[in-house]
Amino acid sequence: MKHLSYSLITLCLAGCATAPEPSDAPNIQLPSAWTAAATGKGEAQGWLKDLNSPKLEALIAEAMVYNADLQRVTAVLGQTISEARLSGADLMPTANLGIDGARQQISTFGPNSTGGVIFENYDLGLDLSWEIDLWGRLRNLTSAALARVEVSQAELYAARLSLAAQVAKAWFNLIEAEQQVAEATRTRDAYGKNLNTLESRFKRGLAQGLDLRRTRTLAASAEADLTTRERSLDAAKRNLEVLLGRYPEAAVQASKGLPDLPKPILAGIPADLIQRRPDVIAAERRLAAADKDLQARKKDLLPRISLTASGGTASQDFENLLDSDFSIWSLAANISQPIFQGGRILANIDRSASISEQARAVYLNTALRAYLEVETTLAAESYLKTEYTQLRAASNEASAAELQAWNNYRNGTTDFLNVLDSQRTAASARARLINANNILLQNRIDLYLALGGPFTND
Secondary structure, X not given: OHHHHHHHHHHHHOOOOOOOOOOOOOOOOOOOOOOOOOOOOOEOOOHHHHOOOHHHHHHHHHHHHHOHHHHHHHHHHHHHHHHHHHHHHXXXXXXXXXXXXXXXXXXXXXXXXXXXXXEEEEEEEEEEEEEEOOOOHHHHHHHHHHHHXXXXXXXXXXXXXXXXXXXXXHHHHHHHXXXXXXXXXXXXXXXXHHHHHHHHHHXXXXXXXXXXXXXXXXXXXXXXXXXXXXXXXXXXXXXXXXXXXXXXXXXXXXXXXXXXXXXXXXXXXXXXXXXXXXXXXXXXXXXXXXHHHHHHHHHHHOOEXXXXXXXXXXXXXXXXXXXHHHEEEEEEEEEEOOOOOOOHHHHHHHHHHHHHHHHHHHHHHHHHHHHHHHHHHHHHHHHHHHHHHHHHHHHHHHHHHHHHHHHHHHHOOOOHHHHHHHHHHHHHHHHHHHHHHHHHHHHHHHHHHHHOOOOOOO
């Protein structure tokens, strides 16, 4: 609300200056639909609700209030609004009210010496000055400043989207880390139980030394793996807490499981992305601002017309300053035409033209990168779904093989090394499945972010 009121003030101070018209879209041959996957023609709206996680919604709301980087971007918007107000003020006359007082003594020597005469003089005046923006130079500069306000607005929106995505991904990483710790604990306990059994059997001469050493190796490795997983869990907690603006004390707690992948996304059409992605919008507004700056620099070659006026009173007695009988006034006009400035004006024009070309190239590249991100994440989702399906099947088979290996060992139809190998394979398959589930969700968050759609419907 504060920045909305600032924007209204900015528009008032800008006078008749307005933000620049949209720049021409980048010259890119766009397909009628995304090439990576068939999607609906609607747009992803309020994607946070699709994840069906009230806890995550609360965390993102907290981050929107307390995240330090978002506060910085918000302050940048306030700065650009103030700069636009400063630029708009140049279109208005300036007025200064002042009062001057002077006391002077003049002494003469010689035959007619006066012995010193004291003079006093007081002035009360209002001075006005105004540069007439006949060619629109000041309006161009103010229009560029308004475009930069729109850049900051787009960057703030982009920062909010990015923060929501970062919190969601950090939340999923935390849940995965806890699940990996649980899986590593399960594996450690299983190998520990195996080790106790093998040591007992070895003492009775019922197990070989090789089986015992292999089991000790796996048990020690399982302890190390558990420690690694716990370290990752600790880091995931602290990373999330910093995003939330909290002290990183690793106190945040995760949910018990990762959410299901939401329904297929409505990605819209490629042509709509230019108007929806905040980073592309910001790049276009930078180009528009650069073009307005270039127009203003070219107009530095034209004459400038200024008006000055002053009025007030002047008297040798201070008490007469408010007496209209002692009023004075003046009115003047000035026209100045640049003749020679050592090439400064032409250099500024060339510099502004180069900045405009840079902004145009950045605009094109930003749009291409936006299309790349959407196409890549759309394609990745298809691949990741297939990968997750296969890993789930592999995990189920590996768990069944582990159970079968134990049954065969008890029946005496296989050796213990096969049991250990089956255990290791099953544990690895379950860990990969947990990670694949997280990666699938992370990619969906990247897709939401690439499309630039809002994370809430508010």
